[in-house]
Every structure is written in C-alpha cells, then in structure tokens.
Amino acid sequence: MPYVVTQSCCADASCVLACPVNCIHPAPGEPGFAETEMLYVDPATCVDCGACATACPADAIKPHTALTPAEQPFLALNAEYYDAFPHPDRTPVAQVPPQRRLRRSRPLRFAVVGSGPAGMYAADELLKHPEVSVDVLDRLPTPYGLVRAGVAPDHQRTKQVARLFEAIERERGFGYLLGVEVGRDLTHDELACHYDGVVYAVGAAHDRRLGIEGEELVGSLSATDLVGWYNGHPDRQDLRVPLDHERAVVVGAGNVALDVARILTADPDALARTDIAALPWAELGRSRVREVVVLGRRGPEDAAFTLPELVGLAAIDDLDVRVDTGGVPVTGTSAKARLLREIAARPPRPGRRRLVLRFRTTPTRIVGADAVAGVEVTRDGVREVIECGLVLRAIGYHGAPVPGLPYDAETGTVPNDRGRVRPGVYVVGWAKRGPTGFIGTNKTCAQETVERVLDDADAELLPAPTRDRDDLATLLEERAVVPIDAEGWRAIDEEERRRGRARGRPRLKIVDPAELRRVAREAVAPSRYSAARRRRQKRG
Ligand SMILES: Cc1cc2nc3c(=O)[nH]c(=O)nc-3n(C[C@H](O)[C@H](O)[C@H](O)COP(=O)(O)OP(=O)(O)OC[C@H]3O[C@@H](n4cnc5c(N)ncnc54)[C@H](O)[C@@H]3O)c2cc1C
Ligand SMILES: NC(=O)c1ccc[n+]([C@@H]2O[C@H](COP(=O)([O-])OP(=O)(O)OC[C@H]3O[C@@H](n4cnc5c(N)ncnc54)[C@H](OP(=O)(O)O)[C@@H]3O)[C@@H](O)[C@H]2O)c1
Ligand code: SF4
Ligand code: SF4
Numbered sequence: 001m002p003y004v005v006t007q008s009c010c011a012d013a014s015c016v017l018a019c020p021v022n023c024i025h026p027a028p029g030e031p032g033f034a035e036t037e038m039l040y041v042d043p044a045t046c047v048d049c050g051a052c053a054t055a056c057p058a059d060a061i062k063p064h065t066a067l068t069p070a071e072q073p074f075l076a077l078n079a080e081y082y083d084a085f086p087h088p089d090r091t092p093v094a095q096v097p098p099q100r101r102l103r104r105s106r107p108l109r110f111a112v113v114g115s116g117p118a119g120m121y122a123a124d125e126l127l128k129h130p131e132v133s134v135d136v137l138d139r140l141p142t143p144y145g146l147v148r149a150g151v152a153p154d155h156q157r158t159k160q161v162a163r164l165f166e167a168i169e170r171e172r173g174f175g176y177l178l179g180v181e182v183g184r185d186l187t188h189d190e191l192a193c194h195y196d197g198v199v200y201a202v203g204a205a206h207d208r209r210l211g212i213e214g215e216e217l218v219g220s221l222s223a224t225d226l227v228g229w230y231n232g233h234p235d236r237q238d239l240r241v242p243l244d245h246e247r248a249v250v251v252g253a254g255n256v257a258l259d260v261a262r263i264l265t266a267d268p269d270a271l272a273r274t275d276i277a278a279l280p281w282a283e284l285g286r287s288r289v290r291e292v293v294v295l296g297r298r299g300p301e302d303a304a305f306t307l308p309e310l311v312g313l314a315a316i317d318d319l320d321v322r323v324d325t326g327g328v329p330v331t332g333t334s335a336k337a338r339l340l341r342e343i344a345a346r347p348p349r350p351g352r353r354r355l356v357l358r359f360r361t362t363p364t365r366i367v368g369a370d371a372v373a374g375v376e377v378t379r380d381g382v383r384e385v386i387e388c389g390l391v392l393r394a395i396g397y398h399g400a401p402v403p404g405l406p407y408d409a410e411t412g413t414v415p416n417d418r419g420r421v422r423p424g425v426y427v428v429g430w431a432k433r434g435p436t437g438f439i440g441t442n443k444t445c446a447q448e449t450v451e452r453v454l455d456d457a458d459a460e461l462l463p464a465p466t467r468d469r470d471d472l473a474t475l476l477e478e479r480a481v482v483p484i485d486a487e488g489w490r491a492i493d494e495e496e497r498r499r500g501r502a503r504g505r506p507r508l509k510i511v512d513p514a515e516l517r518r519v520a521r522e523a524v525a526p527s528r529y530s531a532a533r534r535r536r537q538k539r540g
Helices: 014-018 051-055 073-084 117-126 145-149 162-169 188-192 223-230 255-265 278-285 307-314 335-344 441-458 469-478 486-501 513-523 526-539
Strands: 003-005 061-063 108-113 132-138 174-178 197-200 220-222 247-251 291-295 319-324 353-358 362-367 374-379 382-387 390-393 420-422 425-427
Touching: 003 073, 014 051, 051 061, 073 307, 073 335, 108 117, 108 188, 117 132, 117 145, 117 162, 117 197, 117 441, 145 162, 162 174, 174 486, 188 197, 197 441, 220 223, 223 255, 223 278, 223 390, 247 255, 247 382, 255 291, 255 307, 255 353, 307 319, 307 335, 319 335, 420 441, 425 441, 486 513
Parallel strands: 108 132, 108 197, 132 174, 197 425, 220 390, 247 291, 247 390, 291 353, 319 353
Antiparallel strands: 003 061, 362 374, 374 382, 420 425
C-alpha cells in the first residue's frame, strides 16, 4: 500500500527527511528539486510506514487506499516519475548537513520584515541558533502573507502549512510585531539600529499591467486584487467585482489564473465550507457568471499552470472544463500534454458552469464604453471580441521598492548576492527571487539567505545594535502604532476559528483592521499595560 503525494504538495521536503528508506524524490540537493512542481513517492520501495504523512504540513501524502476519486491520477503520477528518473540508491537521506554553529557565541537579535512563508522559514532557520532571537514584523495585523491572503480558499489543505508556522511561533526567541509597516511606521534606519541584522521578506504584492487599451475600464481588474478580496485581505474589501454578466475572461495561464477561474465558477455551497471572506462569498453566491475563459497566449504545452493543479481542475465534477486550441492538436508527450488532450476529447457537459482553457490567444484591447463589454483577441491573425463583463489579468506579480533598499525595477526585486544586500541587510522569498515558486521553495531560499547572515556574523561584519527593544516599543508608541504580538495573534486566530465553528467553517476571517486590533488588545494581559505605562513614566 504505497503512500502517494497529491495536489496540495508545496515542495517543502519535510517528508524527505522523515522517510526511512529514501523513497521520496527529488530531494533537496538533487537535480530537479529547485524546479519540481511536487515530490513523488516511489511505490516500488515505499514500506508504508506513514512517517511522511505525519511530517507533511499540507496533508499532501496519503496511503493509496485513502485517495478520493479526484486524487486517483496522483497514484500513476507518482509512479511515472520513477519510470523517468529511477533512484536505485536507497541510502537513507540521513546525510543531514551538520548543524552550523556560530564561531563566537554572543546574543544576536534580528528583525524579519514580512511574515509570509519566506519570513517564517527565515525566522525558523535563524532560531536554530540558541544565541539568536527574532522579531517578525508585518504591515498587516495577521501573519502568513499569501498563505492567508493568496492560496485559494478551496485549497484548505495547502493552507494547513500554517500549522508549521504555528510551531515556529512557539520557538524560543520568536516574537511578532504585527501591524507595523516598514516605510510607513518607521524607516529602515530606525528599524535597523535596534538589531544586528534585518531580513526583508516583503514578497511581491503588486500586479503587472497588460498595457493595452481599455485596461482602466470598470470591470477590468487584476487577479491580485480579486485574490485578496475573496481571501479577506483588509486592503481589498472595497473592491467592486461585476458579476452580473454570464462570462468572465482571465488573461494568463498560470496557477493564479486557474485559482481565480475556479473560484468564479465554484459552487457557493462548497465555498461555504472554506475560509473565504464573508462578503465576497455572499457576492459570489449571487453571481451570474456561468463561463470563465482563461487565455493562454502560447500553446497548451507552454501553459504556466502546473500538472497537479490541472489534475485537480480536471477532476471537478460539477464543472465543464474545455480545452480550445483553435483546432490545432495538442502535441507533446508530457503528462500535462496527455491530460490536456484527454480533456480536449471529452464530450461537452451542458448544464454545468464552464471553464474554457483557450490557447494561442492574445488580448489586444478591452472594449466597452464605461465598463467592460468584451475583450478583443487575436489568434492566427484573426481578430474577434469575446463578450464578457469582467476581465482579470493574472499575468504575474511584481515587487514594490522598499524605502532605504536598492531596487531593480525590471524584476521588482532587491538586488542581492544569494540573499545578502549588504552586511546587516538581507532579502528572502519573492522579494529576492521574483514572483515564482511554491510555498516550500521559500524554505531552500531562506536557508541560502541565512547562510549569508551567519557568514557575516562569523566575519564580525554585522553592525551592533545601538538601541534596545524597549526603545523600539517607545518609538512605535510615540507614533501611536500598537503592534500585535504573538499572544494577540493567537487571540485573533482563536476568535476566527470560534466564529467559523459556529457556521461549520474552518474559520471566519475578521477583515476589519480595527476589529482585529480590538480582539488582540482584549487578550493582552494587564501586566503589559503596566509595562507600557512604565515606559511612558521613564520618558517623563
Ligand atoms: C494567488 C496565489 C496563490 C498561491 N497558491 C499557492 C499554493 O496553493 N501552493 C503553493 O505552494 N504556493 C502558492 N503560491 C505561492 C506562494 O504563496 C509564494 O511562493 C509565497 O507566498 C511567497 O512568499 P513570500 O514570503 O516571499 O511573500 P508573501 O507571502 O507575499 O509575504 C510577504 C509579507 O510581507 C508583508 N509586507 C510587505 N511589505 C511590508 C512592509 N513594508 N513592512 C512589513 N511587512 C510587509 C506582507 O504583508 C506579507 O505578509 C501562491 C501565490 C499566489 C500569488
Ligand atoms: N497551487 C499552487 O501551487 C499555486 C497557486 C498559485 C500560484 N502559484 C505559484 O505562484 C507563482 C506565480 O503564479 P502566477 O500565475 O502569478 O504567474 P506565472 O506562473 O508566471 O503565470 C503567468 C501567466 O501570465 C502570462 N502572461 C504574462 N504576461 C502576459 C501578457 N502580457 N499577456 C498575456 N499573458 C501574459 C504568462 O504567459 P507566458 O508563459 O507566455 O509568459 C503565464 O501564462 C508561480 O510560481 C505559481 O506556480 C502556485
Ligand atoms: S510511507 Fe514511509 S516509506 Fe513510504 S514514502 Fe512515506 S515515509 Fe517513506
Ligand atoms: S508538502 Fe512538503 S512534506 Fe508534504 S508531500 Fe510535499 S514536499 Fe513532502
């Protein structure tokens, strides 16, 4: 009974070290690990111990007898990897690199700016050193970046990676300063003088523009905004999403395009069992959208979405998924090409909502007087207008500059050498590499960055802090910024889960920053108020 890796794998490789017979690949350090869409269990050598399933933060590994019908294709997918890449060497991967120790032991204090996967993995790597303490800052009152505000609500198993982050929060030396934005509430220099080093993990929150006529029309939106809207991002709750036309068009053929297309065509009753934000859920329940057309400018073989996501999409029972290549056969022998051919050959399933993967189609203009009425596209030199009331560009994310840090406007990243910007300043995640990769990709990325931090600590290159944590608290207090700490976040988390339980949902997100702060504040022990009072008295 082999275990099988399924759709929610985010490639963080926690399972690899757990496996006693080294049958999960590609493993970190092996060719293909950096690019892999998921990991695979070798069914020929799996001894069915279940250790990997316990280690997996995203509940992605199951015994094959527990696979749902929708997950069945993953059985063959795991096995086929080993047809292509046999791994005859079964030496256990216990070749864990020896734990690096700092050359001179002294207390070190770091700030990590951004609490998405990259920030949390970086904090975890730093806290492996007993000398180190870490404060994780985030501009939002809640942590976890795109795991909370990006990963689609119908991917609840993926969101469970948050359990791993909760374990990191419990590590000795970990602290949160949530609701503090670097660049708004304090400058880089004001932050940096309190720490031995600052690691920026600020992601890439902006959208990219198509640069075509009509992009400013009402109903032409970025997927970035829509994703934040349905995930309860406090900044995106005022978004106006016209859902009164039967068709919507999504430009781009990546995983984000599939996410938004799935949510727009999802059964509202199924969404009701997720952590989707309340207002968007209600609006989607009233939606008249029956068809979403996803536009890929290249051929199906070149689609940016990944195979596990396509497998998941193809298995949605109440959705009529179509492949439209304009009559050109889908070529290629990859598993993705084979599945696209299989979907293209399916008979239509009228009566269901429809999701069309339309390839080799480039948008040239968004048409409409005040609001979107359609998208003009070309394929093989032929122009046509696809009528619709909503156009979403899902053509990738882009990082914004951080005041006080260098910036490469082309890539939207902070220029760096394997994570080092300069001694004392580091970068990790999408802000370092650009907006690609899975949640787990940020773990390897964080390991690389933290290596640079440790190199600089060993070389005595880190600027010593000139102020302490109390000074930082005072500075923020003077600016009327009240950070939410780990205890405050736990109170928010518990309250959201409590509200969710009452409605049969994993959580009901609180989206109003003032309410988030109130819930956190009410949980703060009175002793902390006295500490703040003492600080005020100290200042006179
Ligand atoms: C829509 C979407 C869905 C995805 N779904 C999946 C999935 O299902 N599975 C998967 O494996 N991967 C998924 N990914 C990819 C994954 O989310 C990313 O690889 C990962 O989140 C990048 O991590 P990060 O920490 O670099 O950035 P982010 O997750 O964006 O975190 C950045 C954090 O920095 C904070 N911040 C920004 N600026 C400041 C500032 N000035 N001061 C303080 N804080 C600041 C932000 O509030 C945010 O919390 C998805 C990506 C997107 C866009
Ligand atoms: N479930 C998951 O695991 C999951 C979910 C969401 C996101 N993610 C990850 O997050 C990262 C970001 O995803 P993403 O979907 O934003 O980006 P992406 O994977 O880079 O896809 C962007 C898409 O937009 C297209 N595009 C770019 N510019 C365009 C233009 N001017 N006109 C038309 N099309 C254009 C690209 O086409 P070309 O290929 O032709 O350039 C591509 O199809 C990816 O690594 C993704 O895998 C993972
Ligand atoms: S069940 Fe055991 S042997 Fe099989 S992949 Fe998981 S850890 Fe390895
Ligand atoms: S999410 Fe991580 S632990 Fe789970 S199967 Fe994928 S690589 Fe392994």
